[in-house]
Amino acid sequence: MEFTEYKCPVCDEFFKSGDDIVVCPECGTPHHRACYESTGHCFFEDKHSENFSFDQSTDENTDDKDSAEEATVVCKNCGFENEKTTFYCSKCGFPLSEQDRKQSSSDNTQNNNNGTPFGQGVPPFGYGGNSVFFDPMAGIKSDEPIAENVTAGEMSKFIGKNTPYFMLVFSRLKKQGVSKFNFAAFLFSGLYFLYRKMIIPGIIITLLTIALTAAENFIQLMPEYQSLITTIAEMPDGIHMFYTFSLSSQFPMDQVMFIYLPYILGLCKGIIMFICGFTANRAYYRYCSKKISAIKKKNKDNNNSELERCGGVNLALAICFAAAYMITTYIPLFFNF
DSSP states (O other): OOOOSOOOOOOOOBBOOTOOEEEEETTTTTTEEEHHHHHTTTTTTTGGGGGGHHHHHHHHHHHHHHHHHEEEEEEETTTOOOEETBBBBBOOOOOSSSSHHHHHHHOOOOOOOOOOOOOSSSSSSSSSSTTOOOOOTTTOOTTTEETEEHHHHHHHHOTTHHHHHHHHHHHHHHOOOOOOOHHHHHHHTTTHHHHTTTTHHHHHHHHHHHHHHHHHHHHSSSSHHHHHHHHHHHHHTTHHHHHHOGGGTOOHHHHEEEEEEHHHHHHHHHHHHHHHHHHHHHHHHHHHHHHHHHHHHHOOOHHHHHHHHHHSOHHHHHHHHHHHHHHHHHHHHHHHO
């Protein structure tokens, strides 16, 4: 009989194949022969009067181990035991559920020349071997509160894409009340809000940007406007006056305002872009917190699937509005030719 899955009670070392083992004739406990001889008796001799049995004790230990395993999740990459509520390994960042592993694998399908999968950052990440894992929770524990009645694990499930960035930003907002500038929201303004499923502010900002762009292009294509610009260009100091805002000496104030109106509209778009960049993270933080709280209030059982369904991103909607913006920008220019 092999005892390699058991430990010697004297030295507390696992038995190895080929070890010289002595089994107690009364309780059946295995010992290393040297250990047994060093004590001169069975390690559990004092329990023999209680009808102690080695087989019975191992069954009880197995039951205790199974109960402990039910409360924890063992990482399949590094073997670290994590709490049952954890979505990613606290030690190596490996996804603990089968669904998360499939999602992470699909996000890491692009390979470099050596065949190493790339994650969302540098250096390359992968699953298996000596790869370094990219922690989707950015080092934050899944049960850590990150908003009112919202844990970091729930927030990560709802966010979906680019979770590490938002985990760090939201944690900073929670602890310090300080956010950071969002360059994606700055560049894409309303489209970014639509991409993140913040529909109402996304539509308002996008339509406002489209309206400003359409008005700017319409004015610049008007014959009256082009005639004024041509007149300024032909004046000896026309270009200088244009850039020094001194056209009022040559033109009435209403014409001066008309000349600069497209640039004022462009400045308004720039201001909107900066406002989006500075406020997007806070707005998304409030949006996520509100949505997650509503989901938990409505469904008090398993919220993971509902969080993933309601959260994430909406790329199709953002693309549709982006197409509308491009049409508004370039179609008038096309007809002008």
